[in-house]
Structure formats: structure tokens, C-alpha cells
Amino acid sequence: MIDAKDYTKDQIEENIDHFIDHNEKEMLSTCCGWSALGNLHNIEGTWIGLCSKCCDHCDFEEEE
Numbered sequence: 487m488i489d490a491k492d493y494t495k496d497q498i499e500e501n502i503d504h505f506i507d508h509n510e511k512e513m514l515s516t517c518c519g520w521s522a523l524g525n526l527h528n529i530e531g532t533w534i535g536l537c538s539k540c541c542d543h544c545d546f547e548e549e550e
């Protein structure tokens with residue numbers, strides 16, 4: 487019989503692996519290099535949003 491505790495632990499480890507693999511590119515503000523405050527809008531190929539540090543509108547770039 488498989489121990490339920492061991493099975494759960496195995497699944498947790500799998501999920502952690504999945505999380506690392508699924509790490510999405512973060513959008514960072516070009517002014518401060520911080521994440522966006524709220525939603526970003528793509529206007530003619532440029533991501534525009536609110537910087538979470540200076541709370542101003544600015545361009546955002548994908549961080550690889």
C-alpha cells in the first residue's frame with residue numbers, strides 16, 4: 487500500500503517544479519524597474535501601465 491503522506495509530499499514536489507517551469511516573464515517599468523500596479527495595456531506594441539514605485543504612467547518591458 488502507498489502511504490498517503492508520501493504521495494502528497496511527492497505531488498507537492500511536482501507542483502513546485504511546475505511552478506518554476508511556469509515562471510512567466512515579469513513586466514517591469516522602464517522608469518524604476520518595478521512591477522506594474524494593476525493591468526498593463528498594449529498600445530501599438532508598447533506596454534503601458536502604472537509603475538508600482540512612483541505611481542506614474544510609463545512603458546513596461548519584459549524581463550527575461
Ligand SMILES: [Zn+2]
Nearest residue numbers: 517518537540
Ligand atoms: Zn517608476
